[in-house]
Amino acid sequence: PGLGCGDTLHGPLFPFEPPPQLGSGHPAADDGSSARDGIFRRRKGPNYGWGGKPLVQLGNALQRGGGSAAGESGLVRRYLGLENCGCTCYMNSVLQQLFMIPGMAEGVWGALVKLGNSGSGGGEATDAAAAPGRVEVEETSIRALARLFLRLRLLYGEYVQTRGFIKSLSKAFGREIKTSEQQDAEEFAARLFDTMETQSKGTGFDRYLKETVGGSFQQRVTCSDCNNCSQRAEDFCVLPVAVEGNSALREALDELVQPEYLVEDNQYHCERCGKRRDAVRETAIRTLPRTLFIHLKRFSYDVLRQMRSKVNDRFEFPMTLDMSEYMLRKDATAAGGAEEQKGEARPSSQGRGSPQPGPQDRRRASPKSRPDRRGAEPPEPPAPAGQVYELVGVVIHEGTADSGHYYSLIKDRGSDGESWITFNDTKATPTTPEKFIEANAFGRKGSTGSAYILVYEAAAAALPAPAPAAKVQQLAAVDPSCRGIIAESMTVYTEAVLFHQDFADFLLDLYRDSRARVATHAAYTPLIR
Numbered sequence: 097p098g099l100g101c102g103d104t105l106h107g108p109l110f111p112f113e114p115p116p117q118l119g120s121g122h123p124a125a126d127d128g129s130s131a132r133d134g135i136f137r138r139r140k141g142p143n144y145g146w147g148g149k150p151l152v153q154l155g156n157a158l159q160r161g162g163g164s165a166a167g168e169s170g171l172v173r174r175y176l177g178l179e180n181c182g183c184t185c186y187m188n189s190v191l192q193q194l195f196m197i198p199g200m201a202e203g204v205w206g207a208l209v210k211l212g213n214s215g216s217g218g219g220e221a222t223d224a225a226a227a228p229g230r231v232e233v234e235e236t237s238i239r240a241l242a243r244l245f246l247r248l249r250l251l252y253g254e255y256v257q258t259r260g261f262i263k264s265l266s267k268a269f270g271r272e273i274k275t276s277e278q279q280d281a282e283e284f285a286a287r288l289f290d291t292m293e294t295q296s297k298g299t300g301f302d303r304y305l306k307e308t309v310g311g312s313f314q315q316r317v318t319c320s321d322c323n324n325c326s327q328r329a330e331d332f333c334v335l336p337v338a339v340e341g342n343s344a345l346r347e348a349l350d351e352l353v354q355p356e357y358l359v360e361d362n363q364y365h366c367e368r369c370g371k372r373r374d375a376v377r378e379t380a381i382r383t384l385p386r387t388l389f390i391h392l393k394r395f396s397y398d399v400l401r402q403m404r405s406k407v408n409d410r411f412e413f414p415m416t417l418d419m420s421e422y423m424l425r426k427d428a429t430a431a432g433g434a435e436e437q438k439g440e441a442r443p444s445s446q447g448r449g450s451p452q453p454g455p456q457d458r459r460r461a462s463p464k465s466r467p468d469r470r471g472a473e474p475p476e477p478p479a480p481a482g483q484v485y486e487l488v489g490v491v492i493h494e495g496t497a498d499s500g501h502y503y504s505l506i507k508d509r510g511s512d513g514e515s516w517i518t519f520n521d522t523k524a525t526p527t528t529p530e531k532f533i534e535a536n537a538f539g540r541k542g543s544t545g546s547a548y549i550l551v552y553e554a555a556a557a558a559l560p561a562p563a564p565a566a567k568v569q570q571l572a573a574v575d576p577s578c579r580g581i582i583a584e585s586m587t588v589y590t591e592a593v594l595f596h597q598d599f600a601d602f603l604l605d606l607y608r609d610s611r612a613r614v615a616t617h618a619a620y621t622p623l624i625r
Contacts, residue, residue: 176248177255177522181262182275185521188258189491189502190285191244192519193551196489196506197308197387201245205566207301208242212574235267236295237288243577250585255522268295281491281502282334282391282549289333309333309389314382314424317358319366320374326367329382334389334549340396345413345550348392353379353422380424388419388485390550394539395497404497410540413487415529417552420483487529489551490537495544502548505532 178188194200240261247256259275266273268291289309296302316327337348356377358364364375398405488507494500503520505527518527539546572579593599 175517175519175524176251176253177519177524179255179258180521181259183278184258184262184273184275185502186279186281186284187262187273188521189504189519190281190288190549192504193389193489193491193506193549194241194288195245195248196509198509199304200308201249202566203301203304204238204241204245205571207238207296207299208578209566209570209574210299210301211236211238211296235264237265237268237291238296238299238301239575240264240268241292242571242575243581246571246578246581250581252585252588255524278499280395281493282336285389285549286334307385309385309387311335311384311388312382313379315377315379317364317375317377319364319369320376322366322368322373324366324368333385334391335381336391336393339392339394339409339411340407343410343412345390345411345417348411349419349422353381381419381422382424384419384423384483384554386554387488388552388554390552392546392548392550394493394546394548406495406497406544408539408541408543408546410538411546412538413547413550415487416555417485417487418483419485423483484555485552486555487550488553489549490532490547491549491551492532492536492545493548500544505537506551 178191180188243264244256244258244261262273262275269287289305293302293305293310296305310331310333313330313332314327315330316325318325337345337352339348342348342351356379358375358377363372364377365371366373366375392411394407396405396407397403488509490505491502492505493502503518506517506519508515508517514528516527516529516532518525518532536545537547568582572582
């Protein structure tokens with residue numbers, strides 16, 4: 097539709113990087129008189145008239161004075177916060193983590209273009225009544241996220257307003273999201289991922305989303321009497337681990353894959369035996385995504401007090417995580433059968449007479465009571481590529497089980513690898529792991545602040561196949577709100593260039609040169625005559 101900007105949204109939206117996202121924290125316009133004031137009157141306000149390097153060189157950067165974590169250039173990337181509409185910090189913390197995943201925003205835009213527009217009108221949900229002749233389009237999570245991510249990528253200021261997004265997402269979820277009610281960040285993330293996958297079927301983005309954040313468990317139950325085995329696979333988008341009783345993430349993962357003995361009142365109904373039998377249930381991770389969300393289960397129910405409580409114990413987690421020892425072994429897959437089963441019993445390759453746990457044994461073996469697998473054994477081989485993860489995000493919860501505040505700490509993947517950003521609702525400020533991990537993330541007795549969701553990214557795995565790219569013209573055509581966001585960004589960009597100090601100096605030099613040429617011509621004209 098005639099938008100003169102870049103080809104696709106996979107690279108910069110424009111032929112060159114957009115201007116700095118200026119806000120109240122930036123230097124105001126220079127009100128001093130100078131020769132360039134004679135050329136045009138400069139606009140007032142924080143978005144205009146600040147100098148420094150040429151605008152096209154700054155790109156998406158914010159100029160800082162002196163040295164900083166950004167390096168000698170004094171430039172750091174600029175990110176926007178999100179408006180808290182009451183108790184929506186849980187939503188903001190998850191959305192920022194999602195937006196910062198490489199390729200996620202581009203995939204959402206491509207999915208929206210692929211889905212198309214079912215009506216000729218329709219924009220973001222508002223409180224106002226629909227205009228005459230306006231055709232309302234179906235609101236989906238993909239459409240709502242596409243608008244939000246476009247604002248985060250293109251608009252200028254300190255933060256993005258989210259009321260319209262929340263109204264649109266409520267329609268996509270099929271229920272109202274009440275901004276006055278605090279919700280659980282992990283539950284919101286799981287619901288959002290599920291809705292995104294369901295509402296993007298057939299676009300290619302559903303496959304990309306599954307590879308990026310989706311993994312799977314495999315559970316196998318073996319009857320202690322006949323050794324028959326049944327197994328089934330279970331998908332997950334957020335991996336839950338227990339905090340209570342564990343002091344570190346590795347201990348919690350060990351507990352997750354420990355065999356569980358189904359005895360006494362918890363016996364397993366064996367289809368082959370036709371009755372309830374003692375059994376062993378084993379769990380292993382079958383597949384892992386590129387971006388792994390881990391939920392630290394800090395909320396529990398206190399039976400004595402009949403209320404929810406929060407576990408504030410210290411719980412450490414590493415910057416680098418090796419997941420290879422928690423993966424399903426190939427020999428285990430072969431023993432139980434290659435195909436997945438939904439409760440169907442299969443004969444096991446194990447013989448009868450293997451030692452079985454009695455009722456006096458613990459229902460789940462403790463990781464602390466297991467023999468050290470590394471003690472007398474040779475060094476373990478390196479983990480396969482794609483199973484070693486690096487920490488790239490942390491969602492912090494401060495408060496109790498009934499109320500509190502969420503905010504996100506996210507690694508800037510586009511930086512030198514050491515820069516992190518704190519996204520606390522409307523504020524986005526630089527930080528470092530040394531500042532937040534020990535003080536805010538591990539948790540401790542007497543403190544209510546601790547990590548609630550960890551985000552790890554595969555260090556060596558190949559990127560999932562990208563979702564279909566979206567051209568700017570296509571994105572603007574399928575959604576009027578997206579077209580308005582793009583047009584607004586282009587307008588501000590153009591005005592920022594026109595009223596930039598360097599452009600004013602260029603016009604002044606051009607004006608002076610023209611005056612000199614005119615004067616020279618006037619001086620020589622009488623001699624020629």
